[in-house]
Amino acid sequence: MGNAVRTGRVAGKVAFITGAARGQGRSHAVKLASEGADIVALDICEDLPFAHSPHATWEDLQETVRLVEEAGGRIVARKADVRFRDQVDAVVAEGLETFGKIDVVVANAAAIQYKNVFDLSVEDFEAGLEVNLTGVFNTVQSPIQSMINRNEGGSIILVSSGITYRATPAVDYAAAKTALITFARALANEVGPSRIRVNTIHPGYVLSPANDNLKYAERTAQLLGREPFTSLEEHRQALWDRFKPQNMLPVGYIEPEEVSNAVLWLASDASRYVTAEELKVDAGFGDK
Amino acid sequence: MGRLSGRVAFITGAARGQGRSHAVRLAEEGASIIAVDICEDIPEIPARFGTREDLAETVEAVEAVDGRIVARVADVRDFAQLQAAVADGVAELGPPDIVVANAGVVPFTDFPSMPESVWRTTIDVNLTGVYRTVKAALPWMVEAGKGGSIILISSGIVNRGGGIVVDYAASKAGVVGLMRSLALELGPYNIRVNSIMPGNVLTNMLVSGNFGRVVAGAVNGGEPFASQEEMIDAMEAMFRARNMIPLGWVEPRDISEGVLFLASDESRFITSESLRIDLGFAGK
Numbered sequence: 411m412g413n414a415v416r417t418g419r420v421a422g423k424v425a426f427i428t429g430a431a432r433g434q435g436r437s438h439a440v441k442l443a444s445e446g447a448d449i450v451a452l453d454i455c456e457d458l459p460f461a462h463s464p465h466a467t468w469e470d471l472q473e474t475v476r477l478v479e480e481a482g483g484r485i486v487a488r489k490a491d492v493r494f495r496d497q498v499d500a501v502v503a504e505g506l507e508t509f510g511k512i513d514v515v516v517a518n519a520a521a522i523q524y525k526n527v528f529d530l531s532v533e534d535f536e537a538g539l540e541v542n543l544t545g546v547f548n549t550v551q552s553p554i555q556s557m558i559n560r561n562e563g564g565s566i567i568l569v570s571s572g573i574t575y576r577a578t579p580a581v582d583y584a585a586a587k588t589a590l591i592t593f594a595r596a597l598a599n600e601v602g603p604s605r606i607r608v609n610t611i612h613p614g615y616v617l618s619p620a621n622d623n624l625k626y627a628e629r630t631a632q633l634l635g636r637e638p639f640t641s642l643e644e645h646r647q648a649l650w651d652r653f654k655p656q657n658m659l660p661v662g663y664i665e666p667e668e669v670s671n672a673v674l675w676l677a678s679d680a681s682r683y684v685t686a687e688e689l690k691v692d693a694g695f696g697d698k
Numbered sequence: 699m700g701r702l703s704g705r706v707a708f709i710t711g712a713a714r715g716q717g718r719s720h721a722v723r724l725a726e727e728g729a730s731i732i733a734v735d736i737c738e739d740i741p742e743i744p745a746r747f748g749t750r751e752d753l754a755e756t757v758e759a760v761e762a763v764d765g766r767i768v769a770r771v772a773d774v775r776d777f778a779q780l781q782a783a784v785a786d787g788v789a790e791l792g793p794p795d796i797v798v799a800n801a802g803v804v805p806f807t808d809f810p811s812m813p814e815s816v817w818r819t820t821i822d823v824n825l826t827g828v829y830r831t832v833k834a835a836l837p838w839m840v841e842a843g844k845g846g847s848i849i850l851i852s853s854g855i856v857n858r859g860g861g862i863v864v865d866y867a868a869s870k871a872g873v874v875g876l877m878r879s880l881a882l883e884l885g886p887y888n889i890r891v892n893s894i895m896p897g898n899v900l901t902n903m904l905v906s907g908n909f910g911r912v913v914a915g916a917v918n919g920g921e922p923f924a925s926q927e928e929m930i931d932a933m934e935a936m937f938r939a940r941n942m943i944p945l946g947w948v949e950p951r952d953i954s955e956g957v958l959f960l961a962s963d964e965s966r967f968i969t970s971e972s973l974r975i976d977l978g979f980a981g982k
Contacts, residue, residue, distance in 0.1 A: 595981040598942050598978050598981060599942045599978065599981065599982055602941070602942030602943045602944065602977075602978050603943070603944050605943060607943070607978075614967070657885070658881050658882050658885035658969050658970055659885045659888065659890065659967060659969055660885065660886055660888065661967065664967045668966070668967045671964035671965065672964075672965070672968070674964075675959045675964065675965075680955035680958075680959065681955065681956075681959075681975075682952065683897070683943060683945070683948045683952050683975055683976070683977050684956075684973075684974065684975050684976075685942055685943060685977065685978040685981070686942060686974075686978040686980065686981025686982070687973070687974045687981075689968075689971065689973065690968065690970070690971045691965075691967060691968050692967070692968075693885075693967045693969065694881055694882065694885055694969040694970045696970070697878050697881065697882070697970035698882060698970075
């Protein structure tokens with residue numbers, strides 16, 4: 411592979427991103443590549459039986475590859491499930507082999523079930539934690555020793571959620587996403603001496619394939635007590651109208667790129683002394 | 699094209715230290731600057747403040763990066779002075795898109811011996827001064843109708859206890875409450891309001907005041923240090939022990955990078971956020 415001199419705010423860095431096949435994960439991969447980084451990407455590329463909406467596909471991941479390369483980045487992209495440590499380790503090993511290092515980790519892969527506390531079985535609860543919490547643990551622990559050994563700092567970004575400051579109808583998701591805050595704080599304290607920073611990011615409502623789909627639209631219609639939506643566009647408008655009153659800024663939802671701008675800032679050396687911090691990107695939702 | 703091309707930033711406390719750093723960093727990214735500073739000492743506060751010469755140096759530093767700047771002497775305790783300074787800036791540069799309420803004092807006085815005059819001054823500069831700063835700029839921002847970004851400098855001390863800073867901590871916590879409510883009120887205008895919580899920053903404000911005596915008391919048996927270098931080293935060691943990243947302080951430019959991020963469109967949907975830049979102090 412070519413090794414042209416890269417420019418940009420994360421030039422020369424290598425970022426490991428999970429859930430990179432579409433939506434926010436894809437956006438982070440493209441944003442970081444456009445600012446000079448190379449990418450190690452993974453995605454489950456199949457549906458999870460307990461999750462509410464369909465997950466990404468292998469074709470989605472290939473599209474991420476195409477977009478990253480178009481942005482000038484090199485990329486290793488593999489199908490892998492963050493719940494299985496050997497799968498994560500294999501991707502990380504290949505990434506280290508190909509690029510020589512990993513400096514940035516974006517733990518973005520997640521799953522949401524939308525079951526209320528009565529419908530959520532113990533198995534369901536554990537399944538949610540397995541992706542959203544243990545999956546993040548695997549994502550972070552796999553490359554961490556290599557980052558410490560290199561002794562050139564690094565940035566670990568855990569994607570939490572804007573709902574950690576408000577209530578949400580998904581206790582497993584809420585628990586896991588909030589747990590990431592103290593996980594990040596504890597880890598930040600451990601790896602601070604290595605100049606590795608650990609922060610959480612808290613996106614508000616982000617329009618992405620995770621909610622911009624027919625299955626999700628069915629749920630929205632039920633919640634609003636109305637006729638099924640006739641198009642995704644109609645559903646998007648309903649989402650906008652539904653969430654806008656809950657935000658301080660006059661928007662119903664934001665695009666993945668807004669979160670990627672914050673990921674870029676945390677990944678870059680501009681935030682070299684920011685650690686154990688929780689960065690909301692939520693149009694003011696959390697504090698309203 | 700800079701990240702703030704065509705924007706105008708109003709910055710208080712800009713004669714030196716963090717304020718000067720913000721003026722230069724934002725100008726590097728294309729912003730024009732309206733800068734104010736009190737440019738004289740305040741009797742109640744035992745520290746050396748910025749001077750007119752310092753403010754002139756800020757002007758030079760901004761112009762050296764091809765930035766335009768209007769600089770005025772103004773005390774954030776005096777609303778008319780702030781209004782006049784902003785009006786002068788607007789006349790030459792246009793209405794502000796960005797406000798950086800940075801002017802602040804830190805007396806370092808233990809509570810039992812703190813005169814009410816010191817408490818009042820700290821609140822008047824650090825909290826009411828921030829209120830006045832926003833109020834002076836806001837009518838121009840609303841009239842311009844382009845939205846904007848207001849950045850209030852709070853402090854990392856808000857999340858954790860700190861000795862001999864009761865007045866300072868109260869004022870800085872007040873800034874966060876102010877921020878949240880302001881963010882809610884101004885959201886409909888697409889004006890974002892956020893705060894930054896710096897950890898310790900090595901500036902004149904930190905080393906010229908009472909805190910050196912406190913450090914001497916803690917580590918030197920009360921004896922004054924032989925030199926400022928020795929005092930700074932002792933201070934650094936004290937602070938370093940409380941941080942996750944093993945350094946005593948951040949540089950002004952680290953705070954400026956946070957200001958830049960919050961000022962730019964990259965954070966256009968971030969509001970009511972308190973951004974800590976503190977070596978992990980608050981989390982340890």
